[in-house]
Amino acid sequence: MALELFNTLSRQLELFKPLNLSEVGLYTCGPTVYNYPHIGNYRAYIFGDILKRYLIYRDYKIKHIMNITDVDDKTIRDSQIKNKNLKDFTEFYTESFFEDIKSLNIISADKYTKATSYIKEMIELVEILFDKGFAYKTKDGSIYFNIHKDSNYGKLSHFKISDLKKNASGRLLDDEYDKENAQDFALWKAWSKNDGDVFWEPERILKRKTVLIKGRPGWHIECSAMSMKELGQSFDIHTGGVDNIFPHHENEIAQSECATGKPFVKYFMHNEFLLVNGKKMSKSLGNFYTLRDLVKKGIDPIAFRFWLLTSHYRTKTNFTMEAVIGAQNALIRIRKTFLSLGDEIGKVEEKYKNQLIKYMDNDLGTPETLTVLWKLIKDTNISNQNKKATLLDFDKVLGLGLNQLKKEIIPLNIKQLVEEREEVRRNKDWNKSDKLRDQIKNLGYEIKDSSSSTKISKI
């Protein structure tokens, strides 16, 4: 048995052979911290987590880096709208992101790299590209990458630069654009008054003369600089959502490979979109959810995680409240079964373990693995101790948090509703407090208030 992963570079399944057996380098494009991520963003982080858990399960040692984009067009724009300085504004959303991934039982990266902590590396990378002739300076002092100088440009998103030539004669200052608009993109953006107090002065940072003037990095150069600094010029796996393929990852490859002359990443892996009620999420369609919105509606984040695993990461999946509530009920059954198995932990049943490996080896087949999990739960021929050991073994990969379950589990969503109710009681909003009590009751929990405390129990 051998692990095969789908590589976006070749558009096919490839045997996983790390560059260096002692440590697998894994880079995940992290959040741009200008608001709460939507649930589609979390699909990418849960996919990355499953990949990482499975590699660990298969005895690979992993070095996992995730970036935090704390300077770009959007963070600058929205911090100014909110009248906050960039650091305070982005730190707030960085913290809320960490809370969310904890509630989804995502294993922390070995390091979260903030873009603003790697400005020197970005400047040096832009300098190299300029010196090698892959970049040029415009009148305002910005520096652009010349896509016509890179004969491999388009190798990830699979288009030929010759097909683009008629469109590709201009320049783009914005970080995001689609393939039809492929043009030279900004590596370093000269300061303009719209940037306010957000700028860096390269000559001060390098303590010498340089071609870069006062300004800020483009989005794409950030990930090239951070990933290569932490994982080396060539590393194993880079993950993200399919929306990252172009332009972000295409540009990362161009910048990195033109600067170093070495292959940047061996395996690029991308998860598909999450649709909501059959459509792409958008605020105007009213189908835009953050993880916090789901929790307010009574969904346990682990139920959302569990629901996502019922689809393969490379298929589009359609979120509906009914589907995720169904997954939550199924998860409750798994938890109940697990808790009914007693305290003793026996031996992992090899027959089940082998099936898990067979399906996960096939490009992380989580839907099939869950089918095996149900078979295991229903199997009356194995002892409780062995069933418990095998469920715990499966959970190393699936991350449903079974090892953290206590006899009386109060799900996170219930705890949050109780906290919310306590808050409204402090404000003497009895009407709202009663409504929350009813909502909690409908989810199967009862609240008993006394003068000093509030007790929650299952009905």
Ligand SMILES: [Zn+2]
């Ligand atoms: Zn990135």
